[in-house]
Amino acid sequence: xxxxxxxxxxxxxxxxxxxxxxxxxxxxxxxxxxxxxxxxxxxxxxxxxxxxxxxxxxxxxxxxxxxxxxxxxxxxxxxxxxxxxxxxxxxxxxxxxxxxxxxxxxxxxxxxxxxxxxxxxxxxxxxxxxxxxxxxxxxxxxxxxxxxxxxxxxxxxxxxxxxxxxxxxxxxxxxxxxxxxxxxxxxxxxxxxxxxxxxxxxxxxxxxxxxxxxxx
Numbered sequence: 001x002x003x004x005x006x007x008x009x010x011x012x013x014x015x016x017x018x019x020x021x022x023x024x025x026x027x028x029x030x031x032x033x034x035x036x037x038x039x040x041x042x043x044x045x046x047x048x049x050x051x052x053x054x055x056x057x058x059x060x061x062x063x064x065x066x067x068x069x070x071x072x073x074x075x076x077x078x079x080x081x082x083x084x085x086x087x088x089x090x091x092x093x094x095x096x097x098x099x100x101x102x103x104x105x106x107x108x109x110x111x112x113x114x115x116x117x118x119x120x121x122x123x124x125x126x127x128x129x130x131x132x133x134x135x136x137x138x139x140x141x142x143x144x145x146x147x148x149x150x151x152x153x154x155x156x157x158x159x160x161x162x163x164x165x166x167x168x169x170x171x172x173x174x175x176x177x178x179x180x181x182x183x184x185x186x187x188x189x190x191x192x193x194x195x196x197x198x199x200x201x202x203x204x205x206x207x208x209x210x211x212x213x214x215x216x
Contacts, residue, residue, distance in 0.1 A: 007045045009035045014056050019110040023053060054125035060097075060108045065133040067093040072136055083144035083202065087195045090137055091164060095194065098168045099187040109169035145202055152206050160198045167194065 004012070013035035017026040028049060032039055046052035071089035075081035081089075098105040112126065138157070145153060167174075167190070174182045183189065 006035075006037055006041050010037055010042055010045060010052065011056055011059055014052055015104075015107050015111060018053070018056070018114065019107045022114040023049075023111075050125050054129065056111070057108070057126055057129045060104060061129050064093045064097050065130065068133055069136055072140060076140070080143075081140070083141065083199050084195055086137065086140045086144065087198055088191065091194050091198070092191050094164055094168065095187055095191050098171060099185070102171055105168045106171065109165050112165060113169055141202065148202065149206060153202070156202050156204075160201065163194065163198060 010031070013031055014026075017030060017034055028039060028042060031052075032042065035041075042049075042052060046055055068089055071093070072081075072086065075085050075089060141157065142153060148156070171184050175184050
């Protein structure tokens with residue numbers, strides 16, 4: 001562990017502790033002990049505990065988001081992409097990363113899962129990491145769903161994000177559920193199935209309210 005640069009040791013330790021205990025429950029003393037550094041090193045590299053959290057997420061997600069945007073740029077430069085093509089650009093880099101580093105991906109999404117459950121104020125740092133990606137993908141997806149109202153679209157997008165996160169949080173779940181019929185190492189199959197599933201959910205017909213619901 002000591003062969004790694006100080007900054008990387010701090011990030012590795014933070015990721016382990018946040019995944020196991022959560023952000024708020026992990027003290028800087030625990031963090032510095034785990035990383036074998038002093039408090040000054042944390043402040044020097046990250047400025048604050050919140051800055052460390054943002055750097056932790058950015059380290060894993062930043063390259064994925066850059067790849068996503070590059071793929072979307074290529075699609076849009078060649079014409080108007082289909083909904084499935086846009087989703088493949090969104091889903092593919094994430095699942096392929098998960099296949100390359102299953103432990104790191106699972107640990108990161110355990111951190112994210114704890115963050116969402118506790119709804120802490122530092123969620124702002126987490127959202128900022130995804131801001132540029134959201135600014136590109138939301139309009140691209142919205143353009144391909146003209147028949148879906150605004151409220152339904154964003155609910156469905158939120159559920160779609162949860163599907164991606166939970167798949168990486170516990171990638172072996174599907175193998176257990178299917179008793180081995182689904183191969184978790186077949187990443188391209190996972191990408192294909194996820195794109196089909198999310199596209200169907202996003203496109204689903206919005207049911208009309210019944211007369212009783214409309215009157216209530």
